[in-house]
Amino acid sequence: MNTEVTKNKQGQTLGRKGQETRAKLMEAARQLLDTHSPVELTAVSIAAEAGTSPASFYMYFDDTKDILFALSEVAGEDMAAIHAIFDQAWTSDDIEEHARKVIDALNEVWARHRQVLRFRNMEADRGDPRFEELRMNTYVPFxxxxxxxxxxxxxxxxxxxxxxxxxxxTILHAAMERLAATEPSVMEKGLGLKRITNNLARVVKMVVLGGQAVAKVEATAPATKAAAVQTRNEVAPGVVKTKPRSRVERTGTTKTAKAA
DNA sequence: CTCCCGTCGGGGTATAGACG
DNA sequence: CGTCTATACCCCGACGGGAG
Incomplete structure (x- = not known):
């Protein structure tokens, strides 16, 4: 994806100065997102943070949504590190390790762009085609x-x-993204990022190798649908036997967290 | 110097919230 | 409801400054 911008909103060619001002505005918006909700951002506050004027803001962006779109594009480009992991060969022996690397990489991208990516997804969910396309540009290759x-x-x-x-x-990616979107402090109040990551990597392995085992059975004996399901269950023993309770269920962490 | 890109100040318009 | 007020949006024209 090419996020380079060559013209401003008046159609003028962007020179060095213009590029710098545009970058300053985007950085200012990013800074404000540390303390403000994206929906609270205003052109005036962003311009003030960037040390420029609101008029200059409108030279580069239609409105605050437009600058958040530009930041979303940058966030999307930051996913490159994840694709490096997909470039490597995965085997049944190291799938859990590779899955963990993907989850870690996704978490890192979200840590850098959490507010922006949340806004991107919110606007896409609300039906904005521009943001929807941006989201799909990230999802589909992944x-x-x-x-x-x-x-x-x-x-x-x-x-x-x-x-x-x-x-x-798709399902595993949805789980990865949902967890990556969660505020780290909230994650640590619950089961903790490390445990969640390790278990999600394990789930990935279960899903992948579960499918492999079914394939093997079918290769030797044409199995019925029921037999295939049974085999799949056997591949992952103990998964449904135990009945783990979350910390929230046991201690009501949300209550204590509110009081704190 | 001139040219052109980029910025700024001013002010009209739009919108949201408070209040009666 | 309608009115008032504050704030934000956004356009216009003038100005600043760097390059040639």
Whole structure:
């Protein structure tokens, strides 16, 4: 994605000075997001933070939503580090390790751009096509490449088609993103990022190898749908046997957190 | 010097909130 | 409701300053 801007809103070509002012405004908006909700941002406050005037702000951006869009584009570009992990070969032995790397990398991107990415997703959810497209530009390559890694280990079968693997990648990505979007302090009040990350990586492994085991069974004996389901359950023993309770359930952490 | 890009100040318009 | 007030939006024209 190319986020380089060559013209201002008046159609003038941006020179060095213009690029600097535009960058200053974007950095100022980023700074304000540390202390203000994106919906509270105003052109006036951003311009003041950047040490320029509101008029200058409107030279580069239509409104505050527009500058948040520009910041969202930058955040999207920051996902490159994640794709480096997908570039490597994944095997059934190291899938958990690779999954953990992806989760960590996604968490790092979200740590850098949390407020902006939340705003991007909110606007996309509200139906803004511009933000929706931006979000899909990030999601599609991620899910595409994630699915490719899964397929390399666990090829499609009669009961688990390519589209099912893409669905798995989509579901796992949704979980990863939801957790990455969570405020770190909230995460630490609960089960903690480390534990969640390790278990999510384990879930990824379960999903991928679960599919592989079904594929193997089908290769030797044409299994019924029921048999395939049973096999899949056997691959992940103990998963449904235990009934873990979250810390929130046990101690009511949300209550104590409110009082604190 | 001139030219042109970028910035600024001023002010009209729009909007939100308080109040009767 | 309507009115008042404060604040934000955003356009216009003038000015500043760097490059040639």
């Amino acid at each position: 899910i595409e490449r994630f699915a490719q890694r899964i397929l390399a280990i666990s090829p499609p079968s009669a009961t688990r088609k390519r589209a099912d693997v893409y669905s798995e990648a």
